[in-house]
Amino acid sequence: MQQKLQLFCIPFKKEYSHLLLFLSLILITYVCYSILSPLNQRSAIGIGFLSQLILPKTTSNSTLKSYCDYSYGKWVWDETRPIRKYTENCPFLDPGFRCQQSGRQELDYQKWRWQPQRCNLPRFDAAEFLRRIQNGRIVFAGDSIGRNQWESLICMLMQGVSNQSTVYEEHGNPITKHNGYLSIRFHEYNLTVEYYRVPYLVMTDRLPPHAPPQVRGVVRVDTLHWYSEKWIGADVLIFSAGHWWNKDKTTKMGYYFQEGGNVNMTMDVMEAFRRSLNTLKSWVMQNLEPGKSHVFFRSYSPAHYRDGEWNEGGHCDTNTKPETDYAKLEPEPLHNILISEFAKQMEIANQKVQFLNITYLTEFRKDGHPSSHREPGTPPNAPQDCSHWCLSGVPDTWNELLYANLLRIGFRTETRNWKLP
Ligand SMILES: *[C@@H]1O[C@H](CO)[C@@H](O)[C@H](O)[C@H]1NC(C)=O
Ligand SMILES: *[C@@H]1O[C@H](CO)[C@@H](O)[C@H](O)[C@H]1NC(C)=O
Ligand SMILES: *[C@@H]1O[C@H](CO)[C@@H](O)[C@H](O)[C@H]1NC(C)=O
Ligand SMILES: *[C@@H]1O[C@H](CO)[C@@H](O)[C@H](O)[C@H]1NC(C)=O
Ligand SMILES: *[C@@H]1O[C@H](CO)[C@@H](O)[C@H](O)[C@H]1NC(C)=O
Numbered sequence: 001m002q003q004k005l006q007l008f009c010i011p012f013k014k015e016y017s018h019l020l021l022f023l024s025l026i027l028i029t030y031v032c033y034s035i036l037s038p039l040n041q042r043s044a045i046g047i048g049f050l051s052q053l054i055l056p057k058t059t060s061n062s063t064l065k066s067y068c069d070y071s072y073g074k075w076v077w078d079e080t081r082p083i084r085k086y087t088e089n090c091p092f093l094d095p096g097f098r099c100q101q102s103g104r105q106e107l108d109y110q111k112w113r114w115q116p117q118r119c120n121l122p123r124f125d126a127a128e129f130l131r132r133i134q135n136g137r138i139v140f141a142g143d144s145i146g147r148n149q150w151e152s153l154i155c156m157l158m159q160g161v162s163n164q165s166t167v168y169e170e171h172g173n174p175i176t177k178h179n180g181y182l183s184i185r186f187h188e189y190n191l192t193v194e195y196y197r198v199p200y201l202v203m204t205d206r207l208p209p210h211a212p213p214q215v216r217g218v219v220r221v222d223t224l225h226w227y228s229e230k231w232i233g234a235d236v237l238i239f240s241a242g243h244w245w246n247k248d249k250t251t252k253m254g255y256y257f258q259e260g261g262n263v264n265m266t267m268d269v270m271e272a273f274r275r276s277l278n279t280l281k282s283w284v285m286q287n288l289e290p291g292k293s294h295v296f297f298r299s300y301s302p303a304h305y306r307d308g309e310w311n312e313g314g315h316c317d318t319n320t321k322p323e324t325d326y327a328k329l330e331p332e333p334l335h336n337i338l339i340s341e342f343a344k345q346m347e348i349a350n351q352k353v354q355f356l357n358i359t360y361l362t363e364f365r366k367d368g369h370p371s372s373h374r375e376p377g378t379p380p381n382a383p384q385d386c387s388h389w390c391l392s393g394v395p396d397t398w399n400e401l402l403y404a405n406l407l408r409i410g411f412r413t414e415t416r417n418w419k420l421p
Contacts, residue, residue, distance in 0.1 A: 068119035070401045071357035075322050075364055078113040085110065085392040090155035091164070092175050092184060095375035097148060099390035102373040106320050109367045109390060114397045122407055124400050126160025132412040134189040139231050142240030143199040144177060145301045148388050149238070150195040151175065152395035153402075154184050157193070161186065181227065194234075198225040199244040202276045204255070211263050216254030218263055221275040224283050232287050235294065235412075238356070238402065239280070242300040242335045243387065245273045270334055277342045284351055294411060295353040296402060297343050300333040302359060303387035304366040316386035317371035322364040329363045354405055358398045368394040 088098045100107065114121065140150040154167075161167055166187040173179055180197040203220040211218075231237060243249075247269055250256070256263050257272040284295060305314030323329065336359055343355040370385040389395050 068116065070116045070119075070121060070404055071360055072118075073114060073116035073361070075112040075361075076115045077111060079111055081113050082107070082110045082392075085396065086155040086159055087392070090158055090391075092154045092158070092167075092169075093151055093391055094147070094175050094177060096177065096370065096385070097151060097388065097391040097393075098375075099370050099373040099393075102370070102376060104370075104373040104390065108320055109365075109394075110392060112322060112365075114361050114400070121400050121404050124156060124396075124403050126157050128160075129403060129406075130157060130160045130186065130189050130191065132406075133191055133235060136191055136235040136412075137233065138191070138193045138236045138238070139196065139234040140194065140238045140240070141196040141198050141225075141227065141231060142201065142238075142298075143243050144197070145243060145388065146238065146240035146298070147177065147195050147197065148391070149240070149298070149395040149398055150193065152391050152393075153399045154193050155391065156396060156399055157186065161188065163188070181230075194230075196225075196227045196230070198227055199241070200276065201225060201239065201241050201280055205258070208258065208261060208263060212265060214254060215256050215263055215265075218258040219250060219255055219272065219276075220258045221267075221272050222259050222279055224279055228283055228287075233293075235292065236296070236402075236406070237288075237293060238296045238298055240298040240301075241273075241276075241339075242333070243303075245269055245335060270338070273335065274338050277338060281342055281346055284346055284353070285349060288351065290350050290352065293352065294406065294409070295346070295351060296356045296405070297339050297353065298356040298398065299339060299359045300335045301387070301389075302330060302333075302363045304369060305384075305386045310383050310386065313383075314386065315371065315384045316366055316369050317373075317384060319367040319369075319371075321367055323366050329360075333359065352409070356398065356401060356405065358401060361397065362394060365389075365394045 088100050095102070138153070140146045140153075158164065158167060168185060168187070169175065170183045170185050170192065173182055175182060181195070183192050183194040185192050200219050201224065203223045203225050205218050205220055207215050207217060250269050250272070256265060257267040257269075257275075258264065259267075259275070288295065303310075304316045304319070306316060308314040336357070340355040340357070343353050346353040366386075368389050370388060370390055372384050373390070374382065374385050
C-alpha cells in the first residue's frame with residue numbers, strides 16, 4: 001500500500017517517466033481509435049465512454065449533425081410506447097401482421113424504443129408529417145417486407161387524421177398480400193400512400209424462345225418492372241429488396257438472369273442484383289426530378305429462423321426479448337454493401353437519395369416476428385413467419401427513421417412556412 005501510494009506522490013524517478021509515457025501512449029491510441037470509429041461496437045461500450053470524459057464539449061452544431069447516426073444505438077424498455085401507438089384496429093393492417101388477434105399473448109415486443117447513441121429520434125408527429133406531405137405521393141416499391149413497412153406508415157399517419165372514414169383504398173381493394181398494387185388515399189390531405197409489389201424491382205418474365213430446358217422463368221436485370229412508370233412524380237419513394245435475391249428464390253427454382261435477349265446461365269445472383277440496381281439507378285436519373293423526389297433505399301431486414309430455414313422447421317416463437325448477445329448478430333449482408341454504394345453514387349449525381357440503414361437495429365429484434373401467430377386459417381403445421389413483422393412493431397421504428405431523415409433535410413419546409421401566419 002505504502003509503495004503504491006508512493007508511485008503517485010513522490011517526485012518521478014526515471015523508471016516512472018517511462019511508465020507514464022507508455023500509459024499516455026495507450027490513452028492517446030484509445031481516444032483516437034474511438035474518434036475514428038465512432039460506430040464500432042466495442043468503442044461504444046467501453047472506450048467511447050472514455051472519450052466522452054476526455055473530449056472537450058466544443059463540438060459545433062454541424063459536427064453534431066454529421067455524427068448523429070440513427071442507425072446505431074440500442075433498444076430501451078419503454079412501458080409507455082404502446083399508449084402512443086396505433087392498435088390492431090387500424091383498418092389497413094393485413095391479417096398476417098395482426099399477431100395479437102392471431103393469438104399472441106405476450107406483448108412485450110411493443111414496449112421497446114430505439115435510442116440512437118448520439119442523439120434522440122424526433123417524436124413521430126403524424127399531423128406534422130401530413131401537413132408537409134399534403135398534395136403529395138409516397139410510393140413503396142419492393143418485396144412484402146416493403147408492404148409491412150407501408151402498412152405501418154399508413155397506420156402511423158392515421159393517428160393524425162380526425163375522421164377515419166376519409167382514408168380509403170382508392171379502388172376499394174382489401175389489404176391483402178394477394179394484391180400487387182394498392183393505394184391508400186388520405187382525402188383531406190390529397191395524399192396517396194402507394195404500394196407496388198416488385199420483389200426483384202426488375203421484370204420477371206416467361207422463358208424466351210430457345211431457352212435451355214432447366215429454365216422455368218427469367219429475371220430481366222436490364223429492364224425495370226413496368227410498374228415503374230407509375231412511380232414518376234412521387235415525392236417520397238422507398239425501395240426495398242433483398243429477400244428474393246438469393247439462390248433459393250432464383251436459380252435453384254429455375255429462375256435465371258436475362259440480359260438483352262439472352263439468358264445467362266452462369267450469372268451469379270449477387271452480380272445480377274448489382275446489375276438490377278444499376279438499372280434502377282439509370283431509371284432514377286432519367287425519370288425523377290432532382291429537387292422534388294426523395295428516394296430512400298431501405299437496407300436489408302434480417303430474418304430470425306433458428307434450427308433450420310423457413311421450410312425446414314425453423315422457428316422464432318420462443319423469443320420474447322430482443323437479442324442481448326452481440327456475438328449472435330449476423331455480419332453485414334452483402335446486399336447492403338451494394339445498396340449503400342448505389343445510393344452514394346446517385347447522391348453524387350445530384351439526386352436526393354438516402355440509404356435507410358435499419359439492418360443493425362432490426363438484427364436485435366428476433367422477438368418481433370409473427371412466428372406461429374400468422375393470419376387466421378393458417379394450418380397449425382405451416383412454417384413459422386420469422387421474416388415479416390407484427391404491427392404495431394419494428395417497422396414503426398423504420399418509419400420513425402424515415403421521418404427523422406426527411407426532417408433533417410428540411411423536407412417541404414417551404415409548405416410549412418407558407419402556412420404560418
Ligand atoms: C446550435 O444551434 C442552436 C439553434 O439551433 C443555436 O442556438 C446555438 O448557438 C448553436 N450552437 C453552436 C455551437 O453553433
Ligand atoms: C448500417 O448501420 C450499422 C450500424 O450503425 C453499421 O455498422 C453498418 O456499417 C451500416 N451499413 C452500411 C452499409 O453502411
Ligand atoms: C392533389 O395533389 C396532386 C399532386 O399529387 C396535384 O397535382 C393536384 O393538383 C392536387 N389537387 C388539389 C385539389 O390540390
Ligand atoms: C367523416 O367522413 C365521411 C366521408 O367523407 C363523412 O360521410 C362523414 O360525415 C364524416 N364524419 C364526420 C363526423 O365529420
Ligand atoms: C454472363 O454473366 C457473366 C457475369 O456474371 C459474364 O461474365 C458473362 O460474360 C456472361 N455470359 C454471357 C454469355 O453473356
